[in-house]
Amino acid sequence: MSKIPVTVITGFLGAGKTSLLNQLIKNHSEKKFVVIENEFGEENIDSELVTNINDQNLFELSNGCICCNLYTELFLVLENLIKTNHNFNHLLIETTGIADPGNILASFISDPGIKAKFELDSVICLVDAANATQDLKNEEVLNKQIAIADTLIINKIDLATNETVNKLSSKLKEINPTASLHKTSQSDIKDKQLLDVYAYNPQNIYQFLFSVEGQTNSKHEHSIENFCFKSDRPFNQMKLAAWLDAFLQFNSDTIYRVKGILNISGVDNRILLQSVHTQIQATVGRPWTNDNKESKIVFIGKTLNREVLEKNLLELCD
Numbered sequence: 389m390s391k392i393p394v395t396v397i398t399g400f401l402g403a404g405k406t407s408l409l410n411q412l413i414k415n416h417s418e419k420k421f422v423v424i425e426n427e428f429g430e431e432n433i434d435s436e437l438v439t440n441i442n443d444q445n446l447f448e449l450s451n452g453c454i455c456c457n458l459y460t461e462l463f464l465v466l467e468n469l470i471k472t473n474h475n476f477n478h479l480l481i482e483t484t485g486i487a488d489p490g491n492i493l494a495s496f497i498s499d500p501g502i503k504a505k506f507e508l509d510s511v512i513c514l515v516d517a518a519n520a521t522q523d524l525k526n527e528e529v530l531n532k533q534i535a536i537a538d539t540l541i542i543n544k545i546d547l548a549t550n551e552t553v554n555k556l557s558s559k560l561k562e563i564n565p566t567a568s569l570h571k572t573s574q575s576d577i578k579d580k581q582l583l584d585v586y587a588y589n590p591q592n593i594y595q596f597l598f599s600v601e602g603q604t605n606s607k608h609e610h611s612i613e614n615f616c617f618k619s620d621r622p623f624n625q626m627k628l629a630a631w632l633d634a635f636l637q638f639n640s641d642t643i644y645r646v647k648g649i650l651n652i653s654g655v656d657n658r659i660l661l662q663s664v665h666t667q668i669q670a671t672v673g674r675p676w677t678n679d680n681k682e683s684k685i686v687f688i689g690k691t692l693n694r695e696v697l698e699k700n701l702l703e704l705c706d
C-alpha cells in the first residue's frame with residue numbers, strides 16, 4: 389500500500405498559513421485531505437477559518453504547540469488515523485506560528501509505525517513580506533522555520549515594496565539556499581505544484597535535528613504568550629473597533645496576532661476578527677443559532693497584561 393504524503397505548513401504568526409491551506413484544499417478537489425490544525429491559544433479559532441473540509445477530516449490541537457507540549461497528542465492523532473483506517477490520501481499539518489518544525493518532522497522519521505504509513509512530502513514555510521525583515525531579527529524560531537523548509541513562499545507582497553521583497557528574498561536564500569522560493573499575495577500559489585512533490589530530503593532533517601538542536605525532542609520555552617478573553621455579553625461594534633485600532637497601534641512591537649469570533653450587538657452572524665501586527669480584518673462568519681453566543685478573542689504576543697486587557701474588553705461590551 390502506498391504511503392500517505394504529508395505536507396507541513398509552517399511560518400511565523402499571521403504569515404498566511406491558513407490562507408495557503410484553504411488554497412490547497414480548493415485547488416485539489418481530487419484529493420481526500422485530513423487536516424491537523426495546531427493553534428497556540430487555548431481556543432481553536434483557526435478551525436473556523438478552514439473551509440471546504442468536513443469535521444471528520446479536521447483535527448484540532450489547541451492550547452500549546454505541537455513542537456513541545458502537544459507532541460504526544462500529535463502522535464496519538466497520527467496513530468488513531470492509522471488504527472481506524474481513516475479514508476484519506478493526503479495529510480496537511482498547519483503548525484502554530486511559533487513552532488519549531490524540527491520536532492514535528494521527527495515524528496515522521498523516528499517512529500516505525502508512523503513511518504510505515506506516512507511519507508513527508510514537503511515542508512512549506514510562509515514568510516510575511518511586510519513583517520519578516522523585522523521578525524527575523526527578533527525571532528530565532530522564524531530562522532529555524534525557514535531553514536528547515538524545502539519550499540519558501542514570500543506572502544503578502546501586496547503589503548511590501550519591491551525593494552523590501554528583493555532584500556528579503558536574498559536573506560532567505562542566505563538562510564536556506566536549497567529551498568524553492570515563490571512570491572504570492574493571499575497565499576495564492578496559482579498553478580505551482582506544491583503537493584506530491586516529495587521535495588523533502590531526509591538528509592536535511594537529520595542534519596538539522598542532530599547537528600543544530602543536538603536531540604530530536606528538545607523542549608524549549610517560548611517567550612511569546614497568549615491570552616484568551618471570553619464573554620457572552622455582546623460587543624459594541626463602534627467601541628471595539630476604536631479600541632482595537634488604538635491598542636494595536638500603541639502595542640505594535642509586542643502584539644503579533646489577534647484572532648477572534650465575536651458576538652456583536654445587533655448582528656445575527658459571528659464576526660471573525662483577525663489582525664497581524666497593526667493590520668486588522670473582520671469578516672462575516674456563520675449565523676449564531678440558539679447556542680451560547682460567546683465571544684472569544686485570543687491575543688498572542690509578548691508581555692501581555694491580562695488584567696488590563698480583560699478590564700478594557702469588558703468595558704467594550706453592551
Ligand SMILES: Nc1nc2c(ncn2[C@@H]2O[C@H](COP(=O)(O)OP(=O)(O)OP(=O)(O)O)[C@@H](O)[C@H]2O)c(=O)[nH]1
Nearest residue numbers: 401402403404405406407485544573574575662669
Ligand atoms: N494584505 C494581505 N493580507 C493577507 C495576505 N495573506 C493573508 N492575509 C491576511 O492575513 C491574516 C492572516 O492570514 P492567515 O492565513 O490566517 O495567517 P496564519 O499564518 O494562518 O496565521 P496564524 O495561524 O495566526 O499564525 C488574515 O487576515 C488574512 O486574510 C496577503 O497576501 N495580503
